[in-house]
Amino acid sequence: xxxxxxxxxxxxxxxxxxxxxxxxxxxxxxxxxxxxxxxxxxxxxxxxxxxxxxxxxxxxxxxxxxxxxxxxxxxxxxxxxxxxxxxxxxxxxxxxxxxxxxxxxxxxxxxxxxxxxxxxxxxxxxxxxxxxxxxxxxxxxxxxxxxxxxxxxxxxxxxxxxxxxxxxxxxxxxxxxxxxxxxxxxxxxxxxxxxxxxxxxxxxxxxxxxxxxxxxxxxxxxxxxxxxxxxxxxxxxxxxxxxxxxxxxxxxxxxxxxxxxxxxxxxxxxxxxxxxxxxxxxxxxxxxxxxxxxxxxxxxxxxxxxxxxxxxxxxxxxxxxxxxxxxxxxxxxxxxxxxxxxxxxxxxxxxxxxxxxxxxxxxxxxxxxxxxxxxxxxxxxxxxxx
Amino acid sequence: xxxxxxxxxxxxxxxxxxxxxxxxxxxxxxxxxxxxxxxxxxxxxxxxxxxxxxxxxxxxxxxxxxxxxxxxxxxxxxxxxxxxxxxxxxxxxxxxxxxxxxxxxxxxxxxxxxxxxxxxxxxxxxxxxxxxxxxxxxxxxxxxxxxxxxxxxxxxxxxxxxxxxxxxxxxxxxxxxxxxxxxxxxxxxxxxxxxxxxxxxxxxxxxxxxxxxxxxxxxxxxxxxxxxxxxxxxxxxxxxxxxxxxxxxxxxxxxxxxxxxxxxxxxxxxxxxxxxxxxxxxxxxxxxxxxxxxxxxxxxxxxxxxxxxxxxxxxxxxxxxxxxxxxxxxxxxxxxxxxxxxxxxxxxxxxxxxxxxxxxxxxxxxxxxxxxxxxxxxxxxxxxxxxxxxxxxxxxxxxxxxxxxxxxxxxxxxxxxxxxxxxxxxxxxxxxxxxxxxxxxxxxxxxxxxxxxxx
Numbered sequence: 001x002x003x004x005x006x007x008x009x010x011x012x013x014x015x016x017x018x019x020x021x022x023x024x025x026x027x028x029x030x031x032x033x034x035x036x037x038x039x040x041x042x043x044x045x046x047x048x049x050x051x052x053x054x055x056x057x058x059x060x061x062x063x064x065x066x067x068x069x070x071x072x073x074x075x076x077x078x079x080x081x082x083x084x085x086x087x088x089x090x091x092x093x094x095x096x097x098x099x100x101x102x103x104x105x106x107x108x109x110x111x112x113x114x115x116x117x118x119x120x121x122x123x124x125x126x127x128x129x130x131x132x133x134x135x136x137x138x139x140x141x142x143x144x145x146x147x148x149x150x151x152x153x154x155x156x157x158x159x160x161x162x163x164x165x166x167x168x169x170x171x172x173x174x175x176x177x178x179x180x181x182x183x184x185x186x187x188x189x190x191x192x193x194x195x196x197x198x199x200x201x202x203x204x205x206x207x208x209x210x211x212x213x214x215x216x217x218x219x220x221x222x223x224x225x226x227x228x229x230x231x232x233x234x235x236x237x238x239x240x241x242x243x244x245x246x247x248x249x250x251x252x253x254x255x256x257x258x259x260x261x262x263x264x265x266x267x268x269x270x271x272x273x274x275x276x277x278x279x280x281x282x283x284x285x286x287x288x289x290x291x292x293x294x295x296x297x298x299x300x301x302x303x304x305x306x307x308x309x310x311x312x313x314x315x316x317x318x319x320x321x322x323x324x325x326x327x328x329x330x331x332x333x334x335x336x337x338x339x340x341x342x343x344x345x346x347x348x349x350x351x352x353x354x355x356x357x358x359x360x361x362x363x364x365x366x367x368x369x370x371x372x373x374x375x376x377x378x379x380x381x382x383x384x385x386x
Numbered sequence: 387x388x389x390x391x392x393x394x395x396x397x398x399x400x401x402x403x404x405x406x407x408x409x410x411x412x413x414x415x416x417x418x419x420x421x422x423x424x425x426x427x428x429x430x431x432x433x434x435x436x437x438x439x440x441x442x443x444x445x446x447x448x449x450x451x452x453x454x455x456x457x458x459x460x461x462x463x464x465x466x467x468x469x470x471x472x473x474x475x476x477x478x479x480x481x482x483x484x485x486x487x488x489x490x491x492x493x494x495x496x497x498x499x500x501x502x503x504x505x506x507x508x509x510x511x512x513x514x515x516x517x518x519x520x521x522x523x524x525x526x527x528x529x530x531x532x533x534x535x536x537x538x539x540x541x542x543x544x545x546x547x548x549x550x551x552x553x554x555x556x557x558x559x560x561x562x563x564x565x566x567x568x569x570x571x572x573x574x575x576x577x578x579x580x581x582x583x584x585x586x587x588x589x590x591x592x593x594x595x596x597x598x599x600x601x602x603x604x605x606x607x608x609x610x611x612x613x614x615x616x617x618x619x620x621x622x623x624x625x626x627x628x629x630x631x632x633x634x635x636x637x638x639x640x641x642x643x644x645x646x647x648x649x650x651x652x653x654x655x656x657x658x659x660x661x662x663x664x665x666x667x668x669x670x671x672x673x674x675x676x677x678x679x680x681x682x683x684x685x686x687x688x689x690x691x692x693x694x695x696x697x698x699x700x701x702x703x704x705x706x707x708x709x710x711x712x713x714x715x716x717x718x719x720x721x722x723x724x725x726x727x728x729x730x731x732x733x734x735x736x737x738x739x740x741x742x743x744x745x746x747x748x749x750x751x752x753x754x755x756x757x758x759x760x761x762x763x764x765x766x767x768x769x770x771x772x773x774x775x776x777x778x779x780x781x782x783x784x785x786x787x788x789x790x791x792x793x794x795x796x797x798x799x800x801x802x803x804x805x806x807x808x809x810x811x812x813x814x815x816x817x818x819x820x821x822x823x824x825x826x827x828x829x830x831x832x833x834x835x836x837x838x839x840x841x
Contacts, residue, residue, distance in 0.1 A: 011440035014515055015531035258410030262401040262417060269394040269421075276388040278486060279517030279532055284477040287507070287713050289654045292627025293775035296798050300779070300791035312793030319780075319796040322803060366786035373789045 054100035054123070054203050055234045056080050061209035064100070067220050068232070070211075074221065077229045082236035084109045088116055095119070095229035100203050102126045104235045118231070119196045121223050123203030125167050135172030136188055136199045142168050142181040144202045146214050151178035153189050155198075155222035159215035166202025198223055309369050310362035317358055320376045324383050347382040354379065387429055388519055388528045396421060396526065428522030433468035433493075435518045435531030442513070442537045445503075447707075450544040451634040454503045456537060458516065462491040470521045470528055474501045475514040480539070481505055489518065505541040506634075508660070509711045513537040542706040543660065546633050547668040547825030554672050554829045561837055562676075579603050611677035613841035615832075616732050616764075617666045620742035621659060621712055622686040622719025627743070628655035629773045630821030656821065659714045661771045662741035665825040669739060670705055672829050674698045676836065680705075681736075684712055685727055687720045694731070721752030725760050737765045737841050739828070744770040744818055746801030754805075757812055765840060767815040769828045772802070774820050 016024070051060025056068035056078055068078045079090045084105065087097060096119040102110060103126075110128035114120075122129075125138050144165030149156035156162075156178040168184035171177045177185025186201035205216040206224070224230055303312050321339060325332055328342045336359050343358070344351040357376060363369040400417035407413035439461040445454035462468045472489040476482045481504035491497045505511055515532040522528065579595050582602035595603040619625075632655055670680045675698075682705055684691035691708045693701075719742070728738055738760060742753070760766055780795035782788035806816045815835070819827035835841055 011516070011533045011535040013436045013531060014534045015436060017436075255405050255407065255410045258414050259401050259405040262397065262404045262414050265414075265418065265421075266394055266397040266401060269389060269397050270391075273389045273391055273394055276530070278471060278473040278519060278530070279475045279515055282475050282477055282514050284479060286479065287657070288626055288716065290627060291654050291775065292629045292658065292773045293779065294627075296773075296776050296779060296794050297791065299797065300787075300794035303790040303793060304787060308790075311797075312790050315793040315797040315800065316789075318800050322800065366789075370784065370786055370789050373783050373792065377783065 052234065052237075054206060056232050059208065061207065062204075063208050064206055064232075066208045066211045067206050067217075067224065070217065070221060071225050071230060074225055075228070076225045079229070079231050081231055081233050084112050084233075087113065087231050087233050090231045094227050095231055096121055096224060096227045098123070098224055098230060098232045099126065099132065100124055100206075100233075101235050102128065102132070102233070107131065113233075117195065119198075119227055121198045121200075123200045123206060125201065129199075133197055133199050135175075135190070136197075137170045138167040138201070139170055139184055140168055142166065142186065142201070144204055147179040147181065147186065149178045150180055151176055151185070153178050153187075155189070155219060155226070156187065159218035159222055161214045162216050162219045163205040163210045163214055164200060164202055166200075166204075169199060169201055196226075307366070309364075309366070312369060313362045313372055316373055316376060320380060321358065324380060327383055343379060343383065346386045347379055349379065349382075388530045389425070390521065390525055390528060392524070393421065393425065393526045396424070424524060425527040428524045428527040429529060430522075431466070431524075432470075432522035432527070432529045433462065433466040433520045434464050435468075435520055435529050437464045438462055438468060438491075438518060438533065440516055440533055440535040442535055444537075445539060447540050447542060448503075448505070449542050449706075450505065450508055452504075454505075454539050456501050456503060456513075456539065458499045458501065458535065459496055460489065460491050460499060460518075461496040462493060465493050467492050468518070468520045470519045472499060472519075473517045474499070475517065476501075476503060477511055477514065479506045480511040489520075503539055505539070508541050508543055508709075509713070511539045511541060540707070540710050542710045543663045543667065544634055545664065545667045545702075545706065547664045548671070550668060550826045550829065551671055554668070554826070554833065555675060557833050558672065558676050558836075561833065578606050580606055613678045613836075614681070614732065614734055614736035615669070615673045615678050615841075616681045616683060616728065616736045616738045617670060618724065618728060618738060618740045619659070619662055619666060619682070619684040619691075619709075619712070620686065620719050620724070620740065621684050621690050621714055622742075623714065623716050624719070624743035624745050624748060625659040625662065626657055626714035626716060627773075628657050629661065629771055629775065630655045632656040657714055658743060658771045659712065661821045661824055662769070663709050663712075665769060665771075665828045666709075666739075666741060667702065667705060668825040668829050669832055671702055672832060674701045678737075678841070681731065682708065683727060683731065684709075685719070685724045686715045687717055687723060689727055690715075692731070718748065719752065721756050725753075725756040728760060729763070732764060735764055737767060737832070737835065739767045739769060739832075741769050744768075744772075744802045744805055744816075746798075746805045749805050754808065754812075757809070757814060761813050765815070765835070766813075767817065767828075767831060767835070768809060769817040769819075769824065769831075770802075771821050771824050772818050777820070 051058045051063045053062040054064040056064045057080060059065045068080075071078050081087045081090050097113075097116055098121045099113070100123050102113065105113065105128070107128060110126075110131045114132040114134070120133065122133055126132055129136065129138065142165045144163060146161050147164050148161050149159070151157070153176045162179065164179040164186045165181055166186065168181050168186055169177070169188050171185060171188040172190055175188050175190030178187040178189070179185060187198070189196060189198040191197075204210050205214075206220045211217050211220065302308070322332075324343065325334065325339065328339070328346065330339060330342055340351060340355045340358055343349070344354045347354070357372060357379070363372050397417070400421070403417060404410050404413045441459040441461070442456060443459070444456035448454040456474075458472075458474055460468075460472070468489060468491045470489050471486050473486045474482065483502050483504065487499050487501070489497070489499070503511065513535060516535050517530065517532045519528045519530045579592060580603065582591060582604050586604050590604045590606075592603050592605045666682070670682070673680050680696070680701055682691065682693040683689065690712055693704055693708050696704045732738065740753070742749075757766065776795045776798055779791045780799060782792040782795075802818065806818060809816050815831060817824070817827050817831045
């Protein structure tokens with residue numbers, strides 16, 4: 001490499017230009033545009049997705065418009081209500097109250113619902129089932145499918161097999177249980193203070209999708225059309241406005257809620273401020289950092305893990321002999337006996353001791369190994385000092 | 387573009403406005419629009435980054451352990467004052483300080499910014515980018531952009547063993563006879579004839595010349611000169627192992643992180659390669675002063691570096707320059723290839739100094755079978771850096787763990803002794819010394835060979 005390189009003069013901008021950004025990003029933009037346009041067209045063509053289950057005004061597969069039409073054709077007056085107060089007031093004296101979804105009701109409202117003097121038809125499992133229909137409890141979930149009535153209830157026997165299931169029920173005494181699943185009924189009907197209460201584990205047999213199958217339509221007509229007037233309670237389209245009961249959220253002034261929005265903007269700006277790096281991250285190829293002694297340490301740990309006293313002792317003895325032999329004035333090829341003799345003579349140690357330390361069996365335990373190392377050290381010191 | 391803390395602060399003040407506004411929802415929108423407008427104005431009024439021009443000057447060569455200053459001249463040809471921050475980005479091991487510089491260049495003027503590099507390892511350090519952030523007059527938003535301003539700083543090996551050079555040179559002068567004793571001995575060659583002066587050794591009188599010249603003439607002698615020394619550096623995997631303690635602080639580590647081993651734990655030391663380079667530099671300096679010709683070869687599986695025929699004054703600088711970017715390759719060195727490369731390059735008899743590791747396993751398989759080829763034509767000296775850590779482990783006693791470690795260390799030492807003995811039987815000189823001692827030990831071995839006239 002030439003050392004006397006010309007002093008750096010040129011500097012080139014490494015930042016992308018607006019034109020470069022446009023060239024690089026227009027493909028991505030085009031793809032994004034196609035995705036958005038496709039999604040919009042899909043939504044527009046698909047119409048309103050996701051119906052409101054068992055709503056007499058809903059035409060989607062899960063809605064209940066078909067049943068409502070059928071009932072009206074048979075002279076039943078169908079009234080769609082969205083609150084308990086309306087349900088109490090609506091319809092004539094001789095009426096049936098149909099409940100399919102009461103999850104929007106409070107506990108108090110559910111209790112009022114159970115007290116309305118009307119025949120009650122509850123389809124599907126409700127959150128306050130024990131308040132609306134005391135005595136009926138759900139036991140376990142079962143699959144909804146076509147089932148046989150197997151009971152004496154006229155509405156059921158007249159209809160024949162129907163699409164039922166959902167949840168199996170326990171009936172109060174005096175009740176008729178139909179469409180059993182695993183021995184327990186999924187439809188229960190019983191008289192209560194002059195009115196009839198009917199509970200079905202699942203309401204799909206009344207939906208637009210299932211109404212034409214099996215005896216579903218007949219069963220639904222028999223149950224819902226038993227009285228000249230039907231009050232059909234469904235969930236309101238919008239969340240109910242809290243009346244009287246105010247939560248903590250409602251007590252916060254509007255300014256504070258918008259201030260929280262503004263604080264989110266502050267956090268966003270802080271993130272943008274702190275998150276912007278001044279230039280790129282610089283990567284570097286670094287040399288490996290490995291201590292040369294690691295292999296020796298590894299061998300030491302291996303000796304210890306395998307309790308290799310024989311090998312450890314052999315290594316210590318060999319190095320001792322290698323170091324001591326020149327000091328004794330012996331050739332390195334001298335035999336073991338000559339070495340032991342010379343060492344014993346120089347140190348004044350007993351010959352058998354020295355022989356056992358140098359050429360004896362490996363130590364029986366780790367304490368023996370430590371002792372052997374110390375003894376060899378002592379011998380070496382004495383050889384040096386003599 | 388980039389935002390500053392002021393933008394967030396303004397938004398925070400906007401929160402107060404929203405809190406007490408009669409109509410909070412429009413207030414949020416209003417504050418957002420106001421902020422956007424301010425940011426846009428600030429961005430428009432900030433100095434352009436793209437138009438800035440940069441020029442560099444400063445150090446290009448430094449030794450490891452020293453600091454280099456690199457100047458960056460920022461020229462602002464635009465119509466607006468460029469005020470903000472500048473980051474001159476270098477690789478982490480370049481040890482850049484300060485990491486970001488304040489920038490304030492009025493329109494049409496230029497300013498000089500100085501960055502100090504304290505590299506923590508050898509090799510070439512290339513400047514990456516210069517990133518500038520220019521603030522607008524309100525200080526809410528900033529334009530940001532990068533420029534490539536190439537510059538590289540070569541970090542040379544530190545040649546720490548040069549402190550041993552004066553002592554070794556005085557030994558050399560003793561050999562050369564620059565002080566009065568003009569004695570003939572081994573390791574000397576015939577230099578010239580001159581007239582006898584009182585005090586000369588009578589044994590050095592050349593009787594035949596005396597007879598011709600009708601005057602008493604003595605022969606003068608001088609040490610052998612113009613011998614060839616080939617220093618071979620093994621850059622294979624064994625040279626990557628770190629031994630001793632790094633003489634240059636933080637070598638091979640990131641500054642400010644307390645070391646890769648968490649500070650208090652074992653410091654990884656310096657690679658064998660760097661110790662070997664240090665020894666090679668001392669030997670080269672000494673041999674060049676002694677009048678020998680020094681060549682240098684670095685090899686693992688291919689020739690990594692080759693310096694030949696450098697003049698005596700240029701030798702050291704070309705050696706450190708060649709060595710600077712060398713790194714240990716994590717492959718087993720190819721000994722056969724190395725011997726072939728040496729034989730191809732050293733035509734005349736040379737002293738071949740191989741700086742490698744006395745690793746029994748790899749030497750027995752690699753270099754040992756090839757040595758007869760080499761020692762038939764050259765004098766081979768093998769120098770290896772031993773590990774003080776292993777020596778310390780060999781002395782461990784007291785607990786089973788320490789004794790097992792001592793046994794492992796002794797096992798390795800026995801291997802080194804065995805291989806050293808085999809090498810010596812083959813006529814190879816072996817220098818095996820601790821990291822701090824390898825350079826003087828190698829120099830001593832060279833001087834001893836020279837004194838013995840074995841070059």
